[in-house]
Amino acid sequence: MLLLLAITALAIAWLRDLFAAVMLAGIYGLLSASFFVSVDAVDVAFTEAAVGAGIFPLLMLAALALVGRNEQTAYRRPLISLLLVSITGAALVLGTLDMPAFGSADAPPHNHVAVRYIEESPKEIGIPNMVTSVLADYRSFDTLGEVVVVFTAAMGVLGLLFTGRAASPGSATERANMYDHRVLRVVSKMLIPLILLFALYVQFHGEYGPGGGFQAGVIFAAGIILYAMLFGFGNAQRVVRPALLQILAACGVLIYGSVGVVCLLSGGNFLDYSQLLPDPLVGRHVGILVIELGVGITVASAMILIFYAFASATVNSEEVA
Amino acid sequence: MLTVVVIALLVVMVMALSRALLGPTIYDRILAVNVFGTKTVLLIAVVGFLFGRPDFLDIALVYALINFISVIGVLRYFEYSNDRHQGDNP
Amino acid sequence: MIALLLEGVSVLCLGTGIFLLVSGGVGLLRFPEVFSRMHAAGVTETLAASLILLGLMLLAGWGIVMFKLLLILLFILITSPTASHALAKSAVHGGLGVDPDRNETS
Numbered sequence: 256m257l258l259l260l261a262i263t264a265l266a267i268a269w270l271r272d273l274f275a276a277v278m279l280a281g282i283y284g285l286l287s288a289s290f291f292v293s294v295d296a297v298d299v300a301f302t303e304a305a306v307g308a309g310i311f312p313l314l315m316l317a318a319l320a321l322v323g324r325n326e327q328t329a330y331r332r333p334l335i336s337l338l339l340v341s342i343t344g345a346a347l348v349l350g351t352l353d354m355p356a357f358g359s360a361d362a363p364p365h366n367h368v369a370v371r372y373i374e375e376s377p378k379e380i381g382i383p384n385m386v387t388s389v390l391a392d393y394r395s396f397d398t399l400g401e402v403v404v405v406f407t408a409a410m411g412v413l414g415l416l417f418t419g420r421a422a423s424p425g426s427a428t429e430r431a432n433m434y435d436h437r438v439l440r441v442v443s444k445m446l447i448p449l450i451l452l453f454a455l456y457v458q459f460h461g462e463y464g465p466g467g468g469f470q471a472g473v474i475f476a477a478g479i480i481l482y483a484m485l486f487g488f489g490n491a492q493r494v495v496r497p498a499l500l501q502i503l504a505a506c507g508v509l510i511y512g513s514v515g516v517v518c519l520l521s522g523g524n525f526l527d528y529s530q531l532l533p534d535p536l537v538g539r540h541v542g543i544l545v546i547e548l549g550v551g552i553t554v555a556s557a558m559i560l561i562f563y564a565f566a567s568a569t570v571n572s573e574e575v576a
Numbered sequence: 577m578l579t580v581v582v583i584a585l586l587v588v589m590v591m592a593l594s595r596a597l598l599g600p601t602i603y604d605r606i607l608a609v610n611v612f613g614t615k616t617v618l619l620i621a622v623v624g625f626l627f628g629r630p631d632f633l634d635i636a637l638v639y640a641l642i643n644f645i646s647v648i649g650v651l652r653y654f655e656y657s658n659d660r661h662q663g664d665n666p
Numbered sequence: 667m668i669a670l671l672l673e674g675v676s677v678l679c680l681g682t683g684i685f686l687l688v689s690g691g692v693g694l695l696r697f698p699e700v701f702s703r704m705h706a707a708g709v710t711e712t713l714a715a716s717l718i719l720l721g722l723m724l725l726a727g728w729g730i731v732m733f734k735l736l737l738i739l740l741f742i743l744i745t746s747p748t749a750s751h752a753l754a755k756s757a758v759h760g761g762l763g764v765d766p767d768r769n770e771t772s
């Protein structure tokens with residue numbers, strides 16, 4: 256499996272046709288997710304499936320539509336950069352030699368806080384999926400940081416690309432529908448509600464199985480992007496307005512942060528959910544649910560916004576040309 | 577029996593990967609990615625079965641969804657850019 | 667008796683699935699031209715996937731696992747032919763016309 260991974264990575268670097276490189280990147284995502292599955296890291300595999308194999312190629316393609324598909328950089332000093340990369344790689348490999356053997360019982364991560372998390376988590380929080388409890392409760396501050404990073408990234412892309420002008424229907428975007436994909440449209444009409452429903456299942460099932468806000472947001476966004484691709488960006492923007500999305504993206508972060516403030520007000524630490532309700536266990540459940548909701552909303556609207564930004568930039572550049 | 581299925585799936589995945597690497601036209605690569613995705617769905621379902629972890633089926637389901645969406649996305653993009661640069665040879 | 671029968675049917679399904687899977691893979695690798703490769707992969711893929719999932723379903727017995735497998739099966743049954751269709755259509759439009767005389771070697 257790792258061998259396949261290495262071959263794919265080499266091929267990506269080697270290919271000059273960026274389009275084929277994106278296709279291989281999709282395969283890379285699928286492969287690494289299978290790898291995570293085989294080492295039993297279900298949640299990570301889930302994220303890799305949704306992000307690495309789904310959203311990432313789509314966004315890359317949207318970017319490619321903007322810049323054209325052939326690599327144009329001339330490599331001037333390949334030797335020096337090759338040397339630099341080899342040295343860095345060697346240093347990293349040297350670093351791994353110092354690490355304890357894979358899966359050995361006395362490795363630091365197995366002795367430090369992980370033991371406590373594994374032993375106490377069922378008692379303290381009472382939800383079956385330990386990854387969710389670590390992510391959303393013990394490490395909730397880190398997760399807040401990640402959500403803010405996603406939000407900031409979306410805002411940055413918007414600031415660079417988004418013109419706010421909705422593509423008028425009948426313009427260049429609609430012309431992309433020239434090969435009238437009737438079969439695709441009918442099938443997608445059947446599938447899109449299913450996809451959105453499944454995203455909600457992942458969102459609210461995160462305590463019991465693999466999943467949670469990040470993955471659900473990405474799946475939701477993928478459903479909307481499918482609609483945008485098949486029915487035109489103009490139509491999609493009329494269904495899900497960019498202005499609404501901007502507000503929603505901010506609201507998600509706001510929900511997360513205000514949960515923390517509410518905890519603070521009711522006498523606990525920041526993001527200490529056990530203060531939310533009289534029963535600390537139920538309070539923690541509610542807290543995790545609410546912040547996962549915030550994460551999901553932010554991720555979904557950020558992804559759709561980035562996609563809109565690329566799409567509208569492409570359309571505008573074409574109209575100018 | 578399940579082990580045999582896993583091995584067969586891996587072999588076919590290698591075949592699809594080499595088609596994606598060789599593929600003279602872009603459609604070969606898209607086809608290979610599509611086949612690869614379906615095989616990954618099956619692989620995850622069978623491996624989940626082998627390990628007795630039914631959680632894996634959720635991941636397989638996500639894969640089935642995502643695979644379809646990304647193939648459609650690639651096709652849409654490709655038609656669109658072909659439309660823009662006429663004579664852009666695949 | 668029933669259990670034995672179920673297991674036998676499931677092994678039969680899985681075996682046929684493996685055969686179709688491998689033949690599809692060989693076709694994908696060896697056929698000389700885009701459309702025949704598409705044919706090899708697209709035709710075998712749906713049936714192989716459904717047979718393997720069916721075999722797993724028979725092994726699983728009633729329950730949530732079977733329901734999820736059924737969901738995946740339905741999903742593959744819907745999406746896989748659609749994706750093949752869209753791919754072939756866009757290949758035809760993209761300048762790779764179907765030409766019976768063409769005999770390109772890969």
